[in-house]
Amino acid sequence: MLKIENLHVKLEEEDKQILKGIDLHVPYGEVHAIMGPNGSGKSTLSYVLSGRDGYEVTEGSAQLEGEDLLDLEPEERAAAGLFLAFQYPVEIPGVGNMTFLRTAVNAQRKARGEEELSAGDFLKAVRAKAKTLKIDSEMLKRPVNVGFSGGEKKRNEILQMAMLEPKMCILDETDSGLDVDAMKLVSEGVNALRGPDRGFLVITHYQRLLDHIKPDVVHIMANGRIVKSGGPELALEVETNGYGDIIGEVA
Amino acid sequence: MVSEAKKKATEDRLSALTLPQGNGWLDAARKDALGRLRAVGLPAKRDEYWRFTDPSALVATAPAVEGAQAAADPFAELDPFVITVDGDAITVPDGAPEGLEIDTLRAASAVDIHWVRDVYGTHEAAGSRPVLRPLAMLNTAYATDGLLLRVKGAVARPVAIRYTPGTDPILHHVVKLEPGASLVLLESGTSGDRSNHVLEADLADDASFHHLRIQGPDDLRHVNTHVFAGLSARSVLKSFTLSANGALTRNEAVIEMTGDDGSATVAGAAFGRGAFHHDDTVFVTHDALNCESRQVFKKVLRDGATGVFQGKILVKEGAQKTDGYQISQSLLLDDDSVFLAKPELEIYADDVACSHGSTTGAIDETALFYLRSRGVSKRDATDMLVLSFLAEALDEIEDEALREHVTARLAGWLAEH
Ligand SMILES: Nc1ncnc2c1ncn2[C@@H]1O[C@H](COP(=O)(O)OP(=O)(O)O)[C@@H](O)[C@H]1O
Ligand SMILES: [Mg+2]
Numbered sequence: 001m002l003k004i005e006n007l008h009v010k011l012e013e014e015d016k017q018i019l020k021g022i023d024l025h026v027p028y029g030e031v032h033a034i035m036g037p038n039g040s041g042k043s044t045l046s047y048v049l050s051g052r053d054g055y056e057v058t059e060g061s062a063q064l065e066g067e068d069l070l071d072l073e074p075e076e077r078a079a080a081g082l083f084l085a086f087q088y089p090v091e092i093p094g095v096g097n098m099t100f101l102r103t104a105v106n107a108q109r110k111a112r113g114e115e116e117l118s119a120g121d122f123l124k125a126v127r128a129k130a131k132t133l134k135i136d137s138e139m140l141k142r143p144v145n146v147g148f149s150g151g152e153k154k155r156n157e158i159l160q161m162a163m164l165e166p167k168m169c170i171l172d173e174t175d176s177g178l179d180v181d182a183m184k185l186v187s188e189g190v191n192a193l194r195g196p197d198r199g200f201l202v203i204t205h206y207q208r209l210l211d212h213i214k215p216d217v218v219h220i221m222a223n224g225r226i227v228k229s230g231g232p233e234l235a236l237e238v239e240t241n242g243y244g245d246i247i248g249e250v251a
Numbered sequence: 252m253v254s255e256a257k258k259k260a261t262e263d264r265l266s267a268l269t270l271p272q273g274n275g276w277l278d279a280a281r282k283d284a285l286g287r288l289r290a291v292g293l294p295a296k297r298d299e300y301w302r303f304t305d306p307s308a309l310v311a312t313a314p315a316v317e318g319a320q321a322a323a324d325p326f327a328e329l330d331p332f333v334i335t336v337d338g339d340a341i342t343v344p345d346g347a348p349e350g351l352e353i354d355t356l357r358a359a360s361a362v363d364i365h366w367v368r369d370v371y372g373t374h375e376a377a378g379s380r381p382v383l384r385p386l387a388m389l390n391t392a393y394a395t396d397g398l399l400l401r402v403k404g405a406v407a408r409p410v411a412i413r414y415t416p417g418t419d420p421i422l423h424h425v426v427k428l429e430p431g432a433s434l435v436l437l438e439s440g441t442s443g444d445r446s447n448h449v450l451e452a453d454l455a456d457d458a459s460f461h462h463l464r465i466q467g468p469d470d471l472r473h474v475n476t477h478v479f480a481g482l483s484a485r486s487v488l489k490s491f492t493l494s495a496n497g498a499l500t501r502n503e504a505v506i507e508m509t510g511d512d513g514s515a516t517v518a519g520a521a522f523g524r525g526a527f528h529h530d531d532t533v534f535v536t537h538d539a540l541n542c543e544s545r546q547v548f549k550k551v552l553r554d555g556a557t558g559v560f561q562g563k564i565l566v567k568e569g570a571q572k573t574d575g576y577q578i579s580q581s582l583l584l585d586d587d588s589v590f591l592a593k594p595e596l597e598i599y600a601d602d603v604a605c606s607h608g609s610t611t612g613a614i615d616e617t618a619l620f621y622l623r624s625r626g627v628s629k630r631d632a633t634d635m636l637v638l639s640f641l642a643e644a645l646d647e648i649e650d651e652a653l654r655e656h657v658t659a660r661l662a663g664w665l666a667e668h
Contacts, residue, residue, distance in 0.1 A: 050624050053616065078626035090621040094642025095635050100622070103635070108626035143639075160625060 001199040002026040002049075002168050007060035009041075009048050018044045020224035021060070024201075026168070031200040033210055035235060036221035037243050042203045043087055045221075046172045050084040051077050064168055078104075079111035081167030085157040085174050087203075092144040097156070100144045101126060105163055129162045133189050150177035158189040169193065170201045175209035187212030207239035222247045257292035260310055264293060267312040268393050273360030280372040284391035287376065293385050300382060303559040303591040304530040308499055309386060309475045314445035316498065319416035320469040325660045326437045329653070331411035336442060338417010339395045350404030350432065356397040356423060367399045370425050374451040374479035378505035382534060387477040387503070390449040394423030397449075402432040402458070414440035423449045428458035428486070435650070438464040445473040452478065454486035456510060462488070463653060466502075467495030468664045477503045478517075484510030484539070491648050493657055494521035494529055495664050501530045508570075511540040518647035520661070521558065522551035522637065530559035531579075537565065537603075541572040548579045549644040551637050552588035560609065563595040570600045577607035582640045584614060584633070634665040 002025070009019035018041050026032045034042055048055050049062055051074035062069045064080055072080065092100070106116040117125070130140060133155045145153050154174050161169055171190070175183055190200070190213050202213060210218070210232065218234040219226045220243065228234065228246050238246070253261075270281055294306040308315045324333075334353070335342045347353045359365045372391040378384060398412060412424070420442045428434060432455070442448070452460055466474060474497060480488050494500050504517045521529045535544045550558035560579035581590035592609040614636055622632035641661065648654040 052620050052624075073629070074620060074623035075626050075628050075632075078624055084624055086621065086624075090618050092618055092621070092636070092639050094639035100625075100635070103631065104622075104625035104627055107628060107631065111626065143642075164625065 001028045001065060002201065003063045005061050007045075007048070007062060008058045009044060009055050010058055012054050012056045018055075018224055019048070022224075022226060024219065024226060026199040026201055028199060029196040030216040031194065031202060031213060032217045032219060033202045033204060033215040033235060034219045034221050035204060035238055040221045041224045042221055043172055046084050046170045046203060049170060050074060050082060075107065075111070078164070078166075079108045083161050083164055083166035083169050085154070085161060085169070085171040087172040087176070089145050089153040089157055091146045093146050095144050097142055097144050098126065098140045101160060101163055104160070108164060126159075126163060130159055132192070133159050133162075133185055135159055151179060151182035154178060154186055155182065155189070158186050162189060162193060167197065168199045168201070170203070172203045173205065174202075175204055175206060183209065183212065207235045210235045220246050253290070253292040257295055260295065261289065261292045263312055264310055264389075270393060271360070271395055274363055276363070276365070276368045277360045277371070281392045284372055284375070284388045287379065288385055288388035288392060291383050291385055291388075293389065298383075300532060300561055303561070303593070304499075304501055304528065306386075306501075308473050309445070309447070309501065314419055314443070314473060316471050316473070317444050318471045319441045319444045320471075321415045322440060322467070322469055324413055325439050325465050326411050326656070329409060329437070329656060331409040331437055333411045333413050334398060335413050335415070336422065337415045338443060339420040339422060340417070341396055341398060348406050348408040348410065350402060350406045351410065351434070352401040352403065354399040354401075356394060356399060359399055366401055366427065367425050370427055370451060370453050371423070374453065374481050374507070375449060375477070377481070377507060378477070378479040378534070384477060384503065384505070386447060386475050387449050387479070390421050390423055390447050390477070394421045394449070397423035397425065399424070400426045400434065400436070402426065402428040402434045404431075405433045406435070409435040409437055411437040411439065414438070414442035416441050416443050419443050419445050421447045424451070426450065426452045426460065428452070428454050428460055430455040431457045433459035435461045435463070438462075441467070441469050441472050444471065446475070448474075448476040450476070450478045452480040452488065454480065454482045454488060456484045457486060458483070459487040460489070461650065462490040463648065463657070464490075464492040465495070465657070465660065466492060466500060467497055470496045470498065472497045473499040475501045477505065479505045480507070480515070482506065482508045482510060482513040482515055482542075485512045486510060487513070488515040489647070489649055490517050492519040493661060494519065494523070495661070496523045496527060497529070498526055499528045501532065503532045504534070506535045506544065507538065508536065508542040508544065509538050511542065513539065513542045514544070515542070516545040516547070516647055518545070518547040518644050520549050520641040520644040522641070522665070523556050524552075524554040525556060527552070527556040528559070529557070531562070532559075533562040535564050535575065536567065537570040537573040537575065538567045539570060542570070543574040544576070545647065546577040546579070547644050547647050549641050550581045550590060551584065551640060552581060552590060553584035555587035557588070558590040559592075560590075561593040562607070563597065564605055564607070566598040566600050566603050566605065568599040571602040573600060573603040573605065575603070575605035579609045580640075581611045582614065582637065583611060634662070637665060638662055
């Protein structure tokens with residue numbers, strides 16, 4: 001599904017190398033977790049995959065279902081099936097959450113040559129999905145993420161993901177700032193989307209989230225590289241011993 | 252002292268016009284305005300308040316371009332009482348809403364006694380001190396027609412003035428609201444390749460006047476408007492203008508708050524590209540106790556467009572408990588566009604709260620990426636952020652139905668680009 005090979009990325013404006021040769025393969029139906037200390041390049045990887053400006057790929061490639069991602073505009077990557085749940089979802093005053101969602105859903109459908117959802121069908125789908133995420137109609141009406149609590153913003157990301165039905169979902173620290181209940185809601189939202197045709201890349205600091213969203217593979221990232229990969233037990237090891245041992249082992 | 256060049260430009264312009272004939276009282280008002288105009292001359296580029304906007308196209312003997320276009324009526328769905336103005340030919344249908352008396356300047360000029368006699372030109376003349384408004388003086392002198400609305404009660408149905416293009420029209424409307432009366436007035440369409448409009452609004456105690464205007468979306472018009480409003484005790488004025496495209500727009504608002512506890516809002520949202528030059532010049536005078544005023548202006552500029560805001564709050568001696576607010580903001584979609592702002596506060600009372608601010612910014616790249624990462628095209632995402640930027644000005648339209656209506660029009664026009 002997602003295949004990253006030897007990916008090297010530097011900042012466009014500065015001579016600073018951030019990703020130093022990432023190799024990562026997420027097959028259909030699998031959930032991969034990326035853990036690693038702050039500043040190791042996890043968010044950068046998610047941004048480069050989704051097409052944010054400001055980064056320059058100096059080497060390597062990234063493909064989604066065999067299609068080269070790196071040449072595409074961000075909206076084309078979205079239409080191809082990539083989704084990033086932001087670590088810091090953006091507030092957009094003056095644009096209704098519902099309007100935004102509907103524009104996004106229909107833009108992707110149009111780009112894929114599918115018919116746009118009718119207002120009625122869209123509303124029905126949103127209401128049902130919002131309900132399971134405990135997002136009330138008030139939140140749907142408000143401007144995108146404006147005045148939302150940290151947890152509400154993250155749940156709103158998952159709502160967008162559920163509506164857009166992407167093939168490859170990247171979640172960047174979706175668990176940060178969540179209390180136990182919100183964490184459960186978010187995890188249930190993610191688990192409901194798990195399936196043989198979909199891949200997940202879950203970036204997290206904590207084992208906690210991985211109790212709810214069971215990963216198939218765990219990767220440890222440090223200083224722009226994946227330094228170790230393994231099964232779910234690797235996350236437990238991090239939880240008890242921290243990153244020091246693992247990173248030390250490699251270095 | 253009026254310079255020879257200015258004198259000549261003024262006389263050239265006046266020689267191309269004919270002073271309309273009428274009854275004594277209106278003649279007197281016209282000649283008074285003409286005298287005031289000759290004493291100061293028409294505006295020139297170096298005059299204060301014209302440094303950012305070259306007035307020559309508004310002053311020239313004839314319009315510089317032709318091609319003003321009629322546009323679909325943006326207010327049709329609201330089912331207002333529509334008065335059509337074709338150039339300067341006004342058609343008032345029968346069945347005026349209850350509480351409203353409608354007349355025209357042309358008809359009033361034929362009668363000896365008319366209520367408008369005490370209003371016509373008075374707010375304009377007062378509003379020309381201390382800042383000169385020569386184009387409004389010209390208007391008072393030469394207006395061929397205008398609507399005269401006398402509001403005697405709460406008028407339930409909005410009244411719409413609908414313009415279609417004619418030849419270089421000079422129109423002068425007067426709205427007189429009696430104590431406790433209220434009116435919603437809508438204006439839309441383009442009245443000519445070039446046009447000079449004055450609206451004088453006289454608000455008695457407890458009156459409420461909501462004025463909502465849409466200019467555009469045609470590209471070529473040269474527009475010069477003045478709103479003069481006098482507010483008595485506890486009266487409420489809300490004036491909002493959406494300007495879409497156009498070559499040159501100069502909208503002046505001159506608000507005098509002479510009764511205690513009044514409230515005045517003047518707001519606008521404008522967007523345009525290329526040769527678009529849009530100027531809001533606002534002067535709010537607080538001359539009473541406990542009045543509130545708001546100026547909220549937002550402009551979206553692209554492809555070398557120019558935006559101008561000149562806004563002043565004058566708080567006279569004794570106007571205690573004044574609450575004055577002013578904000579002007581521009582969103583520049585490229586490096587070629589410019590926004591020029593001249594915010595001014597002049598305060599002679601000590602117990603007041605006044606604030607003003609002006610900002611110029613570019614599109615928020617993070618927000619743009621966020622929208623695009625959800626599959627929204629760059630163009631649509633930009634339009635969404637433009638709407639998001641303008642929303643704060645649109646929020647000044649108090650009536651929710653009207654606000655949503657105007658927002659929908661705006662969204663439609665943005666999408667057409
Ligand atoms: N746009 C940027 N400008 C400057 N430094 C950046 C930028 N993006 C990332 N970095 C730097 O790159 C490194 C990796 O950051 P990031 O990808 O956010 O790490 P993580 O998500 O693992 O905490 C950090 O040192 C960070 O400061
Ligand atoms: Mg991060």
